[in-house]
Amino acid sequence: MAGMKGLGCGGLCSMRVLSREQVRRLDRDAVELLGIPSLLLMENAARGLSGVIQQCRQQLGQLSGGRIVIIAGPGNNGGDGLAAARLLAAEGVFAEVFLLRGTRQLSADTTANLGFLQRAGLEVEERSEQGVCDVLRGLCSSDLVVDALLGTGLRGAPEEAQSAVIEAINTSGARVLSVDLPSGLDCDLGTAAGACVRADWTVTFAAKKLGFLQPESRRWTGEVQVCPIGIxxxxxxxxxIADC
Structure with missing residues (x-):
């Protein structure tokens, strides 16, 4: 982003590129072959995410104000956002967290992280898409939206309710940090079949995604930073594959 310094995630970068199916395989094999609990993988991702959020706060001058709004979906992307909210709160930084569940079941690890937040007395608001859109309309350029709505599993266009929230994110005037990839972007193709978040930054986990190799994906991802998840x-x- 013009006028903004680059973000870092422990000084690490990845030379690997993963497709949608390879992401699933990596997660599965890390659990089954390495014995790393899936909840720990999510915690590691959230720790990287919370660190990048802190860097965004510094660049936006949020140390003296500004809102952090996390929009979480029901899948593991949403769980990353919920876990990051808890880690931020442990440092005295409190985000507004909105869960857009719709009719979908929460993933097991997202359910666990929702419970962690609630038992700690941290508020998570479940709202309709209209309620979330109303919140987004009240933001400005000193605020930060963390897009944890949709992840690598999306094929085709987002659902109508999700599309409405995506459009509200894009027109909010706030800076946007997407989790793993912008909601609405196809992981493998690097294109959008419908509404897609236009992020200023994307923090992606373990490795770049295959679609990021397409030059046109940059209009959606903004600056991409790879964060490790403990593998x-x-x-x-x-x-x-290597991207070089």
Missing amino acids: PRNWAGWPG
Whole structure:
């Protein structure tokens, strides 16, 4: 973004590129072969995300004000956002968290992180798409929206309610940080079949996504930063290709 310094995530970058199916395989094999609990993978992702949120706050001058609004969906992307909200609160930074569940069941790890927040007395508001859109209309350029709505599993256009929230994010005037990839972007193609978040930054986990190799994806992702999730980089079980 013009006039903004680049973000960092522990100084690490990834030379790997993962497709949608390779992301699923990596997550599965990390659990089944390495024995890393899926909840720990989410915690590691959230720790990287919360660190990038803190960097965004500094760049936006939020140390003296400004809102952080996390829009979480029912899948693991939403769980990353919920866990990041808890980690931020542990540092005295309190985000407004809105869960857009719709008719979908929460993933198991997202359910766990919702419980962690609630038992800690941290508020998570479940709202309709209209309620979330109303919140987004009240934001300005010093505010930060964390887009944790949709993840790599999306194929085709988002649902109508999700599309309404995506459009509200894009017109809110706030800066936007997307989690793993902008909601609405196809992980493999790097294109959008419908509404898609236009992010200023994207923090993606473990490796770049295949669609990020397409030059046109940059209009949606903004600056991309890769954060590790605790899988050793020299592990022989890594799928994916080199991007160079």
